Amino acid sequence: MAGLHIDKELLRKRTDELLKLQMISGFQEATEEQIYRALAMALKEQFMEAWTNTQKRVKAEDRKMVYYMSMEFLMGRALGNNLINLGAQQEVRELLSDYGIDLNRIEEQERDWALGNGGLGRLAACFLDSLASLNYPAYGCGIRYRYGMFRQVIEDGYQKEVPDYWLKNGNPFEVRRDSHVKEIHFGGYTRGEYDESGRVRFIHEGYYSVLAVPYDMPVIGYRNGIIDTLRIWNAEPVEQLELASFDAGDYAGADAAKNTAETICKVLYPNDNHYTGKELRLKQQYFFVSATLQRAVERYMETHDDIHGLPEKVVIQMNDTHPAVSVAELMRILLDDYDLEWDEAWDITTRTCAYTNHTIMAEASEKWPIDLFSRLLPRVYQIVDEINRRFVSGIRRRYPGDESKIRSMAILYEGQVRMAPLAIVGSFSVNGVARLHTEILEKREFKDFFELSPEKFSNKTNGITQRRFLMHGNPLLADWITQHIGDGWTTDLTQLKRLLPLAEDPKALEEFMAIKRANKLRLADYIRENNGIEVDPDSIFDVQVKRLHEYKRQLLNILHVMYLYNKLDDFPDMPFVPRTFIFGGKASSGYQLAKLTIKLINNVAKRINEDERIQGKLKVVFIEDYRVSNAEIIFAASDVSEQISTASKEASGTGNMKFMLNGAVTLGTMDGANVEIVEEVGAENAFIFGMSADEVMAHERNNDYDPMRIFRENGEIRRVVMQLVNGFYSPENPELFRPIYDSLLTDRVNGRADTYFNLLDFASYAAAQERVEEAYQDKKRWAAMAFRNTACSGKFSSDRTIEEYVRDIWHLEKM
Ligand code: NBG
Numbered sequence: 001m002a003g004l005h006i007d008k009e010l011l012r013k014r015t016d017e018l019l020k021l022q023m024i025s026g027f028q029e030a031t032e033e034q035i036y037r038a039l040a041m042a043l044k045e046q047f048m049e050a051w052t053n054t055q056k057r058v059k060a061e062d063r064k065m066v067y068y069m070s071m072e073f074l075m076g077r078a079l080g081n082n083l084i085n086l087g088a089q090q091e092v093r094e095l096l097s098d099y100g101i102d103l104n105r106i107e108e109q110e111r112d113w114a115l116g117n118g119g120l121g122r123l124a125a126c127f128l129d130s131l132a133s134l135n136y137p138a139y140g141c142g143i144r145y146r147y148g149m150f151r152q153v154i155e156d157g158y159q160k161e162v163p164d165y166w167l168k169n170g171n172p173f174e175v176r177r178d179s180h181v182k183e184i185h186f187g188g189y190t191r192g193e194y195d196e197s198g199r200v201r202f203i204h205e206g207y208y209s210v211l212a213v214p215y216d217m218p219v220i221g222y223r224n225g226i227i228d229t230l231r232i233w234n235a236e237p238v239e240q241l242e243l244a245s246f247d248a249g250d251y252a253g254a255d256a257a258k259n260t261a262e263t264i265c266k267v268l269y270p271n272d273n274h275y276t277g278k279e280l281r282l283k284q285q286y287f288f289v290s291a292t293l294q295r296a297v298e299r300y301m302e303t304h305d306d307i308h309g310l311p312e313k314v315v316i317q318m319n320d321t322h323p324a325v326s327v328a329e330l331m332r333i334l335l336d337d338y339d340l341e342w343d344e345a346w347d348i349t350t351r352t353c354a355y356t357n358h359t360i361m362a363e364a365s366e367k368w369p370i371d372l373f374s375r376l377l378p379r380v381y382q383i384v385d386e387i388n389r390r391f392v393s394g395i396r397r398r399y400p401g402d403e404s405k406i407r408s409m410a411i412l413y414e415g416q417v418r419m420a421p422l423a424i425v426g427s428f429s430v431n432g433v434a435r436l437h438t439e440i441l442e443k444r445e446f447k448d449f450f451e452l453s454p455e456k457f458s459n460k461t462n463g464i465t466q467r468r469f470l471m472h473g474n475p476l477l478a479d480w481i482t483q484h485i486g487d488g489w490t491t492d493l494t495q496l497k498r499l500l501p502l503a504e505d506p507k508a509l510e511e512f513m514a515i516k517r518a519n520k521l522r523l524a525d526y527i528r529e530n531n532g533i534e535v536d537p538d539s540i541f542d543v544q545v546k547r548l549h550e551y552k553r554q555l556l557n558i559l560h561v562m563y564l565y566n567k568l569d570d571f572p573d574m575p576f577v578p579r580t581f582i583f584g585g586k587a588s589s590g591y592q593l594a595k596l597t598i599k600l601i602n603n604v605a606k607r608i609n610e611d612e613r614i615q616g617k618l619k620v621v622f623i624e625d626y627r628v629s630n631a632e633i634i635f636a637a638s639d640v641s642e643q644i645s646t647a648s649k650e651a652s653g654t655g656n657m658k659f660m661l662n663g664a665v666t667l668g669t670m671d672g673a674n675v676e677i678v679e680e681v682g683a684e685n686a687f688i689f690g691m692s693a694d695e696v697m698a699h700e701r702n703n704d705y706d707p708m709r710i711f712r713e714n715g716e717i718r719r720v721v722m723q724l725v726n727g728f729y730s731p732e733n734p735e736l737f738r739p740i741y742d743s744l745l746t747d748r749v750n751g752r753a754d755t756y757f758n759l760l761d762f763a764s765y766a767a768a769q770e771r772v773e774e775a776y777q778d779k780k781r782w783a784a785m786a787f788r789n790t791a792c793s794g795k796f797s798s799d800r801t802i803e804e805y806v807r808d809i810w811h812l813e814k815m
Helices: 008-021 032-060 079-086 089-097 103-107 119-133 239-247 251-264 279-303 307-313 326-337 342-350 370-376 378-398 403-409 419-425 435-445 447-452 466-472 475-485 493-504 506-531 554-570 592-610 628-636 655-661 674-681 693-702 707-713 715-722 738-745 758-777 779-791 798-810
Strands: 065-069 073-076 113-115 138-143 151-155 158-162 182-186 189-194 200-205 208-220 227-237 314-319 353-356 367-369 416-418 429-432 457-459 540-545 579-584 618-623 640-643 665-668
Touching: 008 032, 008 089, 032 079, 032 103, 032 208, 032 227, 065 119, 065 279, 073 119, 073 227, 073 628, 079 089, 079 103, 079 119, 079 208, 079 466, 089 103, 119 138, 119 208, 119 227, 119 314, 119 466, 119 798, 138 279, 158 592, 182 279, 189 378, 200 326, 200 378, 208 251, 208 279, 227 251, 227 279, 251 279, 279 307, 279 314, 279 326, 279 370, 307 314, 307 342, 314 326, 314 798, 326 342, 326 353, 326 378, 326 419, 353 419, 367 370, 370 378, 370 416, 378 403, 378 419, 403 447, 416 419, 429 435, 429 798, 435 447, 435 457, 435 674, 435 693, 466 475, 466 628, 466 655, 475 493, 475 506, 493 506, 493 779, 493 798, 506 618, 506 628, 506 779, 540 628, 540 758, 554 579, 554 592, 554 618, 554 715, 554 758, 579 628, 592 618, 592 738, 628 655, 640 655, 655 665, 655 674, 655 779, 665 674, 665 758, 665 779, 707 715, 707 738, 707 758, 715 738, 715 758, 758 779
Parallel strands: 065 138, 065 314, 138 227, 314 353, 353 429, 429 457, 540 579, 540 640, 579 618, 640 665
Antiparallel strands: 073 113, 151 158, 182 208, 189 200, 208 227, 367 416
């Protein structure tokens, strides 16, 4: 299919008319926000037909589709990306400049679509961009949260959470689809009944219903005329049912239905790599899973007459265990609505479902108390129980007398429904998100499952979309690359390799670094406007932006900054390469230690930034409200990419790839996808430090790490750690940071202090930082290093990742 044509004059005319409909006399009188809204609507008018056509073609050509099931889609802003993918950015820029309006300012009017926490949600968004851009038919399926990820405000150094009512002014790109509404059932009980053929049928009764109303968002492929769909479900009350309940005098039942409808899609849980065992969360999960699967099966049956062919046309990809109830819900539909026998239904289900694991962190693994689960979803629970019964009896036959297998693999265990075993048992495919992560899954977390069915397991190293994170976020570099190697990289990122000969070309490197400097100036402006801090664009921009989490070790970074400051404090005139340490990221609202770490970073920043004796050689900045839209600006401006998680803990990381693509050098541990980044760019073009995953896991097994010993033996570390409790950074309240101090030295989580080995890796980290400083002083060497990172980042496109999923798991065909 040919790319879409956007008619500039028609766009001008319709934008103008839409403004007039709002009693605004035209471009000149409109606010930037009003122009954004009218322009987005007018643009939508022009691509609606292509969107509908994609749907029609998928149906007419009877194509297999992937349903990418995810509680999170961290989309960011749509307008700018849509213009790029439609190939209309330049024209729209010109159109607006006729009125003296800057497209960037118009784009900034859009609220981020922040329906996700971090990497897991952003990965889902990158995958959708790649699926559409590679001509694959796909649905992203999720929840239309009224409140997305909270807005972070920093007040007196503390994080404050402000609700993100992103839909306040509506969303010009969405389309409500009343014709596909589905009813979702909660609560009640089941009753067995014999049918005419003597078979037991289960009837679900006494439930309350909630309506699931789909809202579709366009996912525009890159200049290929394909538009896929992100379908997010809105929960609404069923009015009639409410009345019926009132007639029967069941006020509580009516209330439950109404409250549930209002609360189900009210807010995104703000946890990253951590689960909440709250009933509402399970409701959210079942709500969007049931709606999606009901519709997927219905849609399939609109053009087929035999349900048995479902796996040939539908694949359900579960993004982590959050949608794992899919396994039981699909069984329910097949058993109860399509009258299949258990074995047939199980065969179809296990050839349709696939599961991706995104973490080995124990606190993220989902389990539900059986009594909660069975009360909320009685029929689904019955099915889970039967899946478990059959699975466990198979395991007992295979490993007679080996209870350890049951302990590690059973779906129902010690009063809980364990979602990872449910997902694995119900899927034909299980994958990890980076090579090291998948190895750890196979050798440790899912060892017994791997032994049982090794053919299910594979690795799919994550990726990112270059359309957003280079074309949109870093237009200077994107244009420069295109001048040198053409624009093939926009759909085949491996072509960046063709830049490599330029790594020996001083003029090319100079241009490359001039672009970096321009991007650093852009970030410096942002920081001045948002933080009121002046930063030196010639200093090293050393950046750690990501969710706050102990395992990601923002603490290690700030402790090292404190250590550097101690050196400067002792010798203010010592030779020192100017450094700007930039932090950004949100802490889950209930995660006290993470929130206190933000406060620590801000207090350290305040003291250091105000110290005139060090003449600005060291600056610390905490960027408020880190999100997709400002991330694009930050990556483009970074010199050093901090990827310093405790080895084995970060499943992949994807920020690491965005930095690399934009020519930042990784300072990191051998964790997640860092391992593969180093493999691509060469160890000489990265700064690697710290324990390996094996070493970390050995310490964990042997429980032989004693941070107190390091504290006693290393004076520099001791000085820094003592500054947490001697008022150095909190004179008004010396005890403020005591919990962080305790977490390092005395708190015993799993019988161990400093759970994430900050002190053990400190010396090695500080040494790596010295190598950074030394390398940066040699301008040419640094330029070549940074440049090689961009040139070698081709593997990390989500286009490559998607092609692997298609080849090994989804088996889709290009449209
Ligand atoms: C996160 C991992 C990251 C990974 C993303 C995407 C969860 C549960 N996991 O390392 O922490 O890059 O998933 O795969 O959020």
